[in-house]
Each structure stands twice: as C-alpha cells, then as structure tokens.
Amino acid sequence: DAGVIQSPRHEVTEMGQEVTLRCKPISGHDYLFWYRQTMMRGLELLIYFNNNVPIDDSGMPEDRFSAKMPNASFSTLKIQPSEPRDSAVYFCASSVGLNTGELFFGEGSRLTVL
Amino acid sequence: QQQVKQSPQSLIVQKGGISIINCAYENTAFDYFPWYQQFPGKGPALLIAIRPDVSEKKEGRFTISFNKSAKQFSLHIMDSQPGDSATYFCAAAPRARQLTFGSGTQLTVLP
Numbered sequence: 001d002a003g004v005i006q007s008p009r010h011e012v013t014e015m016g017q018e019v020t021l022r023c024k025p026i027s028g029h030d031y032l033f034w035y036r037q038t039m040m041r042g043l044e045l046l047i048y049f050n051n052n053v054p055i056d057d058s059g060m061p062e063d064r065f066s067a068k069m070p071n072a073s074f075s076t077l078k079i080q081p082s083e084p085r086d087s088a089v090y091f092c093a094s095s096v097g098l099n100t101g102e103l104f105f106g107e108g109s110r111l112t113v114l
Numbered sequence: 115q116q117q118v119k120q121s122p123q124s125l126i127v128q129k130g131g132i133s134i135i136n137c138a139y140e141n142t143a144f145d146y147f148p149w150y151q152q153f154p155g156k157g158p159a160l161l162i163a164i165r166p167d168v169s170e171k172k173e174g175r176f177t178i179s180f181n182k183s184a185k186q187f188s189l190h191i192m193d194s195q196p197g198d199s200a201t202y203f204c205a206a207a208p209r210a211r212q213l214t215f216g217s218g219t220q221l222t223v224l225p
Contacts, residue, residue, distance in 0.1 A: 004157070033212070043158070043203060043215040056212065091157050099146045099207045105157025 004106035006092050012112045018080040021109045023092030024073055031098055034067055034077050035091040037108070043091075049075065050098075082113045118206050120216030127223050133191040135219045137204035140185065144206040147180065148213070149189050152201045161202070162189070194223045 005024040013019055025032045033048040047057040052069045060067070064083070069075040079086055093105040119138045127133045137147075148163035164171045164178040164187065171178045177190040191198055204216040 042217045045212055045214075048212055093157070098210050098212065102160040103148075103150075103213065105159065107155070107157050 004092055004094055004104050006090075006106035006109050008109055009107065010110050010112075012114065013082055014114050015083055016081045017113075018078065019082045019086075019111060019113075021077040021090050021092075021111070023075045023077075023106060025075070025092070025094030026104055027073065029094035029096050029104070030072075031095045032069060032075050033093040033095075033103070034075070035093065035105075037089045037091060038087075046077070079111075082111075084113045087111055087113050118204055118214050118216040120204050120219060122219060123217070124220045125222070127194045127221065129194065129196060129223055129225050131194050131223075133194045133198070133221055133223070134188055135202055135204070135221070136186065136188045137206075137216050138184075138186045139206050141206070141208065142185070143208040145209050146207045146213075147178065147187050148205050149176075149178065150203045150205060150215075152203065152218075158203055191221075194221075196223045196225050199223050 004026055007022045030051050034046040036044045036046055044059055046059045047067045048055055049069045065079055067077045089108040089110050091105050091108045093103045095103045121136050145166055149161045150158035151161040152158040162173050162176050162178055164180050166182050169180050175192045180187045199222050202219045202221055205213040207213045
C-alpha cells in the first residue's frame with residue numbers, strides 16, 4: 001500500500017484566501033484524523049472520523065476550519081478565510097480501530113499564510 | 115486530565131550513549147502508551163508501544179519503562195546512533211479514545 005497520501009505538500013497563500021488540504025487514507029482503515037503541528041503547540045488533534053462520520057471536532061480552532069469525508073478514500077480540511085496564524089504543518093493519519101494498533105501518518109502539508 | 119507532559123524538550127547525546135525521554139500523565143484511565151518517531155519533513159511513525167499490564171517492553175535498542183503508580187513512562191534508546199536523531203513524541207489514550215500527544219523531544223546524537 002502507498003500509505004496515507006496528502007496533497008499539496010507545500011502551500012503558500014495570502015491572508016484571506018481559501019485553502020483546501022486533501023488526504024487519501026490507507027485502504028481498509030476506518031479511522032481518519034487531522035492533526036496540526038506547530039513549534040508552539042506541538043501536535044494538536046483537530047478532528048477525527050470513523051467510517052466517514054465526524055466523531056470529535058472539538059479541536060477545530062474556529063468556524064474558519066471545516067473538514068469533510070465524503071467517502072472512505074478521501075477527506076478534505078478547508079480553511080476559509082486563512083490567516084497567518086494558521087501557518088503550520090497539517091497531518092492526516094489513519095488507523096484500523098482506535099488505539100488497537102498503529103496510527104499511520106501522511107507526510108504532511110506545510111501551509112504558509114502570508 | 116488529558117495532558118501528557120514530556121521532558122526534556124531537547125537532548126544531545128554522544129554516539130553509543132543512552133538517550134532517556136520521560137513522560138508523565140494524570141488520567142488514570144489511560145491504558146495505551148505509544149512512542150512515535152518523526153524525522154524532518156516526515157510524519158510521525160510508531161516506534162514502540164506498551165499497555166499498563168507490563169512494566170517494560172523492549173524492541174531492539176528501544177525500551178519503554180512504565181511505572182503505573184507514579185503515572186510515568188519513559189523511552190530508553192541504548193547505544194544511540196546518529197540515525198536516531200529525530201523528534202520523539204510520547205502519547206497516551208484511554209480505551210477506545212483518541213491519542214493525546216506529548217510536546218516532543220528533539221534528540222541529536224553526535225557522531
């Protein structure tokens with residue numbers, strides 16, 4: 001399997017623009033997670049899905065952030081409008097079950113908002 | 115209650131030395147304690163994990179020591195190598211709940 005695939009790997013945008021990050025989880029995995037990593041706050045869980053249904057979005061910073069999982073093989077994280085403080089590396093991860101085994105991370109999408 | 119406190123923030127070790135990273139938690143419901151390793155430009159990857167029914171787990175040069183009464187667990191890297199230079203995250207979770215990650219330790223192993 002190719003692992004968790006994220007796109008784009010790098011995104012530079014201007015404040016106020018819409019940003020869409022994409023993720024393809026590992027086939028057969030029933031959980032999908034979106035994390036944000038910054039030097040100041042470390043790895044923060046934003047939202048996670050089970051069988052395409054959002055389970056916990058309490059980590060989503062504010063209404064500017066939204067996430068969808070229209071099917072088992074695709075998820076998006078959207079920021080609209082983007083702000084400089086959203087600059088971070090965003091990781092998607094997937095797993096079989098919750099804490100029954102390994103959480104597989106993608107290589108991340110590095111977002112810079114100018 | 116959901117926090118996992120990790121120390122030190124950074125660690126420099128000579129090649130061949132022992133690297134020790136510590137984590138502490140408060141939530142007694144936590145029952146899964148993995149460690150993740152992250153290289154620059156990559157996502158974290160599972161290194162080793164333990165459940166509280168054992169006090170130690172060893173995989174090659176990597177060992178988790180777990181102290182349930184003290185609510186602490188640590189990662190020991192024996193015979194540290196320059197290739198071990200990475201950021202290490204401890205994590206914990208209650209049964210059937212999502213992981214909470216520590217703040218990370220940047221390990222540098224000098225040749």
